[in-house]
Each structure stands twice: as structure tokens, then as C-alpha cells.
Amino acid sequence: MVSREDVLNVLKNVVDPELKADIVSLGFVRDVSISEDGVVVVRLELTTPACPFRVVLEKNVREVVSKIPGVRDVVVKIGAQVPHLPSVSEKMLGVKNVIAVASGKGGVGKSTIAVNLALSLALKNASVGLLDADVYGPTIPKMLDVIRPPFPIGGDKIEPGLSYLKMKVMSMGMLIPEEAPVIWRGPLVAKAVQEMLERVEWGDLDYLVVDLPPGTGDAPLTLAQTIPLTGVVIVTTPQEAALRIALKSLRMFMKLNVEIIGIIENMSYFICPNCGTRTEIFGYGNTMKVCRELNIPLLGEVPLAPEVRESGDTGRPIVIRDPDSPVSKEFLAIAERVAGRVSVIVKKKLETESKKEA
């Protein structure tokens, strides 16, 4: 008869490539049950439903357990529980991670990336919210259909809007008329955003994606200090000028001790729909080079594609409109890499915090 210890022993050989520890020490193994006729059921609980190594882990578990003498079959069940940083915010207790999307320059596709990243995480079954904190150019209401708009729910609380995949969404553009120009300075912007964070009933979220204002000015700076961020994703295009300003904002976040999740290069290249030729319109390789030099993950390269703009203009983002398209596949891969990095960052922080306590 196979014992629980036998199974746990071999599971210690299965290592999470990103967290660089075995799944038993990581606490991923939630349950092991063994039937009398040798069927072993292993229940794993990962740190994100968007785990990039889900398939590999499942395969490795199956492999090591099936080698134990007496095992007739292996069933692997995988769930996920996104860990919570104790230091998030008292007023947003249900929000486990806040991921900011920032850029140096405007117009590089920051909002497009924020929307598609958030929806890709939701497609991977995470519970997700999207906050448009770009109060100067709140474009999210135009890019993303809202199936149910936000509404007040008594006290001074607001129920956020609902979009595709039950994703919660909130934007200043849903609260103030479109024509009203926003001329607020940083502190006021921060206050407005703080209100959207704290007065909105976000409920339980694995990830809240925040579309920050562009640049390294007042507004993004104050926000980075106001919002309890898990980390920031920087969006750039391959052009030297865009990349230079992106690096400036990257250094700003580093100075503020905000974790850098990684860089996404948008409008990387263009594939001709007629002949399939790849053209690197804005040059190629700069972002990758910079990432290597600074030891920062390059989270993905999103091509310039007419369907990305079209679907943004119609309110039905590409990952919803055509989840099997090459661009959507890149967005889904980016979401996995972001979720993976977030798990690593949270694990590191939890370890430091527990060391401080000890």
C-alpha cells in the first residue's frame, strides 16, 4: 500500500521554476489521498490561476508519483489562491494585488495594454478589476464596453462598473462629462484616484490593474506613493525616444521602491496581412537590450496590428473579440508572465516581512 509520506517525498522533487523551490516547501500540496487500489489524487494550490507552469507542474507531479511502486493512476487537481500582502490597504482589504501600468510617453498603448492585460488575467479565471487612473485622458470607457455602469450604493460607497468576464471597472470618465477638461495638479489627481480606490466597493480581487497617467510628472509620482502597489509594468515602443522616457519613469519607480514587474514593448513589429512579411517599423531590439542590461524581465512584444486599434475603438478588446489571434495569444502569455512575477514579488515581500517580525 502506498503511503502519504511516499507521495510527499517524491513531490519534493518537483520544483516551481519561477519560485525556485519545491512544491511541498512552497505549501502548494494541499491534499494527497490514496485509494486502496492505488489511485493517488494530489490537490495543488498555486499562487495564481494564471500560472505559466501549470501544465509543467502537473506533468512533473504525474511523472514522479506514477513511479512509486503500487501506484496505478495519478489524478492531479489544480486550484489557486493568490497570496495577500498584509500591507496592502485597510480600505481595500479584498484586493490582493495592485498592478500599475505606466509609460514615459503618452500614446504608446498604455491603456490598450492595461485593458487587454486585465481581461487576459480574467480569461485565466482570476478575479480582476481595472482602474483608469489616467485622469487626464480617461480613455478606458471608450476602449471597453461597460455592461453595467457604476452606481452609488449608500453611505458614500460606489459599486464599480462591470465589463466582460465580470471584470470590475472604474474610470473618472464614467463620473465626469467628457467635455470637462481636467486641469488638476498632482495632489488633486491623487485625491480623486484615492477616492476611486477607497470608495469603490472592489470586493475580492486577485488583481487590480491600474492605468496610470503617462510621464514622470506630478500625477504618476503622487499616485505611485498613494496607491499600495505590488509592482509596476512599464509600456514602451521600440523608438529610442520612447524608450529613453520609459527608462526615466522606470528609475522614478525604483527610487520610490516600487517593484518593477517588467517591461512590455508595444508596436514591436508589423506582420503584413497579405504576404506575412514582418516589418520592424520602429526598429527592433532596443528594449530587449535595455532589459538585459538592467536585469529586468521583458514581459512581451505586442505587434502593431490594425485589429488591436479597431477592437479598442469599438469597446470590444482584441482578447475578447478574437482570443485565438496571434496578438491575443501574446497578451495571454504576457498575463501569465505578469502573474508569475507578481507571485515572486509577493513571496519575497512576505519573507522579508516575516523576518522583520522574527
Ligand SMILES: Nc1ncnc2c1ncn2[C@@H]1O[C@H](COP(=O)(O)OP(=O)(O)O)[C@@H](O)[C@H]1O
Ligand atoms: N499594438 C497596437 N496595434 C495597433 N494599434 C495600437 C496598438 N497599441 C495601441 N494602439 C492604438 O494606439 C492608440 C494609442 O493607444 P492608447 O492605448 O490609447 O495609448 P496610451 O494609453 O499610452 O495613450 C490607440 O488608438 C490604440 O488603439
Ligand SMILES: [Mg+2]
Ligand atoms: Mg491612455
